[in-house]
Every structure is written in structure tokens, then in C-alpha cells.
Amino acid sequence: MGQYAAFGDTPSLIDQVKILADDELLDFWEETQQLAKMLDQQQEVDFDYNPEYERVILQELQFRTCCKSQF
Numbered sequence: 001m002g003q004y005a006a007f008g009d010t011p012s013l014i015d016q017v018k019i020l021a022d023d024e025l026l027d028f029w030e031e032t033q034q035l036a037k038m039l040d041q042q043q044e045v046d047f048d049y050n051p052e053y054e055r056v057i058l059q060e061l062q063f064r065t066c067c068k069s070q071f
Helices: 013-018 022-042 052-070
Strands: none
Touching (some): 022 052
16 A cells, blocks of 8 residues: 655655665666657757756766775
8 A cells, every 4th residue: 555755755866866776776877868868859949957867876876886896
């Protein structure tokens, strides 16, 4: 059964990315790239989308790579 969550209880994008497994994180990145490309193709006027998700994903991947290389 679903639960109601208030908007204030929603985890940030950073927190959500941190709990994803490596393959899930890469899938999420790929899906966001595909969505951005589709939106860009559908828009007749140039628009600026917020690349925040990409920065967050890349930082998390870099962090995980650094942690793995230390062990």
C-alpha cells in the first residue's frame, strides 16, 4: 500500500543518487540524456534546461571511482 509523503519529506536529487547502485545510476544518467535529447528535438525554440542532474550524477560517479581505486 502506498504512503503519503509531504513535499518537505522528499529527498533531494543528491540523496536519491547516492542510494542508487552503480548500474542504476548509469541507467538514470542514460535516461536523462535521452529525455533531454527528445525535448530538444521537440522544441522549436531553443530552451535552457537545468543540467543539475548531470552534475550530480557525474560527481557521484567520480566519488565512487575514487573510493574503489583506494582499495
